[in-house]
Amino acid sequence: MTLPSGGEVWALARHEHIRTMLADPRFSSDRANPGFPLLLFSQRRVxxxxxxxxxxxxxxHGPARRAVVGEFTVKRMAALRPRIQQIVDExxxxxxxGPKPADLVQALSLPVPSLVICELLGVPYADHEFFQTRSSTLLRRTTPGDERVAAVDELRSYLDALITRKEQEPGDDLLSRQLERTTAREELVSLAFLLLIAGHETTANMISLGTxxxxxxxxxxxxxxxxxAxxxxxxxxxxRYxxxxxxxxxRVATEDIELGGVLIRKGEGVIALGNTANRxxxxFEQPDDLDVERGARHHIAFGFGAHQCLGQNLARMELQIVFDTLFRKVPGLxxxxxxxxxxFKDDANIYGLYELPVTW
Known part of the structure; x- marks a missing residue:
């Protein structure tokens, strides 16, 4: 496959092959590796x-992930359930x-996970418009390179200043607790950047699409x-759907590896087509059907292996609370x-909806 940024990479489409690849440490996640398959030229600058x-x-990777994974355990997420329920109800x-029709994206899908991740990280929700517009700019594939770089720089500067304030006045939040474990400023800013964007964009889009x-x-x-139940x-x-x-x-191969009968050479990039693998x-039997009783937790919507999504327990809980509450409170939706x-967000790196007008 040829990437928009140029250069050929391997595309994996089979569920079995992708899980095997993601579990193999010989496939590197290092985005600074010249062979890593970045989709856009500007991504190397951002x-x-x-x-x-x-x-x-x-x-x-292991120690860095262990330092934060405790923030997302099932037990800790369960403790957040009453507050998330309150946010959804409000x-x-x-x-x-309010008036009908309403835009469910602005009324529910976007503010709920944004407020939850803000409270978890210790980011002022009053700044949500700032980080939501920057993340939207960053995730849109059609964004010019200079605008993408500017959005990332502005967001990283914001988070760097926030962490400086937390060094002086720590709170009961993830970033403050991470400050007790590390003095690596760049690593902490990058963690905050990742969790803030992934923590609201992904769940927000799943709420809209799922609805x-x-x-x-x-x-x-x-x-x-x-x-x-x-x-x-x-x-x-x-x-999965x-x-x-x-x-x-x-990923990028760090040595010659055979996968699915094909030899992938050292330095060659690999793209995992998760959407295809999940079909x-x-x-998955009759994979194009939406079967809510399928119970197939072996999907790879959260990835697989050592880099599997940190916040998957939080995302699952938010989605369960939202769907149960939405269709109970608004039976005529x-x-x-x-x-x-x-x-639909056909031009974005995270699929979803820009708006969702609903009535009842």
Missing amino acids: TNFRASLISMDPPE HLDAMLA VALLEHPEALAAIREDP KTPSAVEELL FTIAEFATS DPEA RLAKPSAELP
Whole structure:
């Protein structure tokens, strides 16, 4: 496959091959490696790769991930459930009290995960417009290179200043706790950058897409309405069905490796087509069907292996709370325009919707 940035890379489409590749430490995550398959030229200019958790290889990656993974355990996430439920209730009540139709993206999908990740990290939610516009600029593939670089620089400068304030006045938040463990400023800024963007963009888009899918599959919606115990399985199926982010699963071979009967040479890049793999008929029966009772947790929507998504427990819980609460509080929810007319994010690195007009 030839990338937009030029150069040929290997494209993996089979579920089995991608999981094998992602579990093999001979495939490097180092985005500073000249052979790493970055999609755009400007990506090499926009961040300090070596300080970023998603760009680390062993032996640096293990200790760096362990230092923060405790913030996202199932137990710690469960402690956040009442607050997340409160946030969802407040935003839905505000939407119901407002005019119809409403844009679900602005009323619910975007503010809920944004507020949750802000409180978790210790980022002032009052600044949400600043970081949301920068992240949107960064994730849009059509953004000119100079604008992409400027967005990253502005966001990193903001986070650097925030961490400086936390050094002087620490709080009960993830970034303050990380300051107790490390003095590596660039590494901490990169961690904050990664968690802030990934923590709101991905879940926000899944809320919008999942809502559309459930409204267009009334039998699936009826199943979780009648039995909320089925919502966790429905969330897994929606994650598989859409597989909205693939930017974290590219690699570069550090030695000659045979995979699926093909020899990948040292220095050659590999792109994992997660969306295709999650529709692999050898891994999922009737993969193009939305089956909320499928229970297939072996999907790779969160990646696989050592770099599997840190925040997957948080994302699952947010999605479960949102879908259960949304369809309970707004039983008459429906799309305000046909799905074919909705503005999908076909130009973004994380798939989703720019807006979602709904009524009830």
